[in-house]
Amino acid sequence: MTTQTTPIGKALVLGASGGIGGEVARQLRDAGWQVQALQRGLAEPAMQRDGITWLRGDAMVRDDVQRAARGCSVIVHAVNPPGYRRWAELVLPMIDNTIAAALAERATIVLPGTVYNYGPDAFPLLREDDPQRPVTRKGAIRVELERRLEAAAGQGARVIVVRAGDFFGPQVGNSWFAQGLVKPGQPVRTVRMPGDRGVGHQWSYLPDVARTMVALLARRSTLAPFAAFHMAGHWDADGKRMAESIRRVVERRGGRARLAAFPWWMVRLASPFVATLRELLEMRYLWRQPVRxxxxxxxxxxxxEPHTPLDQAVEATLAGLGCLPGQAA
Structure with a gap:
């Protein structure tokens, strides 16, 4: 006799094909939620995969988002333009669509936040209520995004913002770890360090971030309508701790890796011709001063706070990226 388990609730995850969105979707599923995800170009209007219902649609199309959100008490807004591109065109229209759906459903919005909202006047230790005076275009966009969310919280929606450091994890996708420190699909031989010598940096392990979001959702009725939280994550005090962990893991698995400086000079030379590199260069200030x-x-x-030991988290990340000795490209 099969026992049917009643889902905790129904959640829509936007950006579930990405790193943080995918991790949150899987952990919500495992915690007993009925999870739906939106994906462009799906062959069928709807399909089941890995215990998640995938619906054809686009986060830029309000009707698609509202249709997918029907009956949902939670909307996870984990969608971002890839490679930092087209933020000015896409970021705010997408959050407006999520807000409209959340207001219609009286749903809780969960947002993976960033440190971009803050300027150097708030460094080196960031608290949730510090003034947000960003120095970049992307930072100004994130401030406006959160302002709109706070306004929505005054109109009947609920909002949980979890701000964290640079992501790493087995399915991290678009990240500094996967695109700057190592090369996915290749055994690690060199670990590139983007930070200035001795400058600390904040890292967050994706499964820990997702666990945090699921835990906060379980307490959402006790939180303020607009609730923001910072994760301590993994603090790399001298800018070498993460690189040294990668080297330890690689050597424990029989390989060898050296540490080297990230080639910012190449990024600067190529940036006039590559939009993503121009956007990366704008964010270099976060590697030149400690931000915790x-x-x-x-x-x-x-x-x-959910916290996986660093070497364990790094080993899982390298395995997921195909970067350990003996893994096929």
Missing amino acids: MDGGKLAAVLGE
Whole structure:
């Protein structure tokens, strides 16, 4: 006799084919949620895959988002233009569509936040209520995005923002770890370090971030209508801790890896011709001064922040990227 389990609730994940969106979708599924995801170019209007219902649609099309969100009590907004491109055109229209759907359903919006909202006047230790005075175009867009979310929270939606450091994880996709430190599909021989010598940097392991979001959703009725949290994650105090962990893992698996500086000079030379590199160059300031996040508020709500030991998290990430010795490209 098969026992039917009633889902905790129904959640829509936008950006489920990406790193953080995919991880949150899987963890919501495993926690007992009924999960739906939106994907462009799907062959069928709807299909089941890995316990998730995939619906054909586009986060830029309001009707698609509202149709996919019907009956959902949670919308995870984890969709971003790839490679930093076209932020000015796409980021705000997509959040407006999510807000419209959330207001219609009285749903909770979950947003993976960034440090871009803050300028150097708030560094080196960021707290949730620090003034947001960004120095980049992308930062200004993120500030406006959160302003619209806060306004929606005053109109009946609920919002949870989880700001974290640079992501890494087994299915990290578009990230500094996967595109700057190592090369996916190739055993690690050189670890590139983007930061200036001795400058600390904040990292966050994707499964820990997703676990945090799921845990906060379980407590959403006790949170403020607009609730923002910072994750302490993994603090790399001297800018070498992450690289040294990669080297340890590689050597433990029988390989060898050296540490080297990231070739910013090549990025600068090529940036006039490659839009993504121009956008990367704009964010270099985050590698030239320490930026750390205070996780005290989050720990007070959850008891403790989900935290996978660094070497364990790095090994899982390298395995997922196909970067360990002996893995086929």
